[in-house]
Amino acid sequence: MSMEKSATKSNQNLCFPRRRGQIKMKILKSMVKSAVGLASMRSQSGRGGSGSGSGSSTPSTATPSGYDSDRKLNFTNKIYNFAIDFNTIGQRGLHDQKEKMKILQILRRKLSSSQIRSTVTPSLSLAFFYRQLHSSSNPASFGVAFDIDGVLLRGSNPIGGAPRALKRFYDDYGTLKVPYVFLTNGGGVPESKRAKELGSLLDVNILPLQVIQGHSPFKQLMRRFENELIVAVGKGEPAEVMSEYGFKNVLSIDEYASCFDNIDPLAQYKKWTDKLDGNQSSKSKHTALSNDPCSQRVAAVFVVSDSVDWSRDIQVLCDILRTGGLPGKEIAHQPPLFFANDDLAYQALFPSERLGMGAFRIAVESVFNAIHPAALKYTSYGKPNPSVFKNAETVLMHVLQSCHTNHQVDGRKQFFKTLYMIGDNPSVDIKGARQAGSPWFSILTRTGVFKGKENHDDFPADLVVDTVEEAVDYILSKECIS
């Protein structure tokens, strides 16, 4: 069941008038006819040209010199020109996917009944025509940003028909036809690894470029802290994430905490930690670093993903932040602190929402402010910050360019007529898309944080649907793509 906000963007004018399509179909049919004629000419010349019926395809021995090779070249050129003409029609504006499918059906029928496929070179095969049609037709004038938790996945489980919905953005050959990105506040692993994980969970091919995580903007801070000691906090592989961004002197909070005896007075009660393994890997990393990190000043702290051990992390963060980056020493100026997002809650496997990084930030801030004379200073990234949506627009343009390699895509940002944000969290996804303004269009699903019947009161979406599959149905029919 979907509910559209009043006066949402109309879908009229997005489809081409039928009449124009019919004219193109006429032209195309006659082109197909001549291609088929060329094909039969080629097949006849192939039979006659060999002269011996031996099946040999070596022109120098089986055919009169110059005759067949000229004829073959001529034929190849004609077929090639046919392909170019076919493309030209595509470039003039065959936006309507139904129309394209009709054309492809005719080509398939006609070409398979001829001997074209067996006689022309592979680059001029049906697949060539098909790919050319897709790659050179006008690029999509819309893009889609998918939130992950609560829209596509709950924990590691796909939800809301997510794999089926994403498949509709690819053609029969698995080539991306609609530019889309994952715009999540989550993270904890490098984008390349997340792309692989998502690909296997959702059963589609995903480029690392398509994955924008909460911590992705940390890359921009690399130059500032490139060679400084930084501490990376959170589940997964926070230090690997930062190293991949180019930071050269990074320790995870596990590694950093293990430098200091008794920094966590509760460690002995934490039966789940494998102390031996942890210490061994940390020690080898410490010796690998040029200076002993325990005596080095921490220049900044990055909360990359959700903290696993709040009590230890709050303690160690307060130690670092109150002492200018030298735990156990005198109070000094606070080093910069960065959070990948400020989500109070998110939807995981448990029926009700779980506390997110925003909740952890409140905990750190409350404790810090209670024990320190100056208030905590920090910067939070992630949705709903408008910069995240601006960046997503740029990334979508790059994704569009990657699916239209031989088409000159207009680099201007206004190129997209509509950008759809599909999210489950009104105060994060919908608020963000609303603040970003045109061309963003917000779609709220009921599979995650939002479970209401009507629209959200404070951050109403342009459209409310039950699932991501319903959202994709809506987008494709609005954009006239079957």
Ligand code: G3P
């Ligand atoms: O930690 C995950 C979370 O805060 C939200 O992820 O995909 O809903 O933006 P997402």
Ligand code: MG
């Ligand atoms: Mg979400």
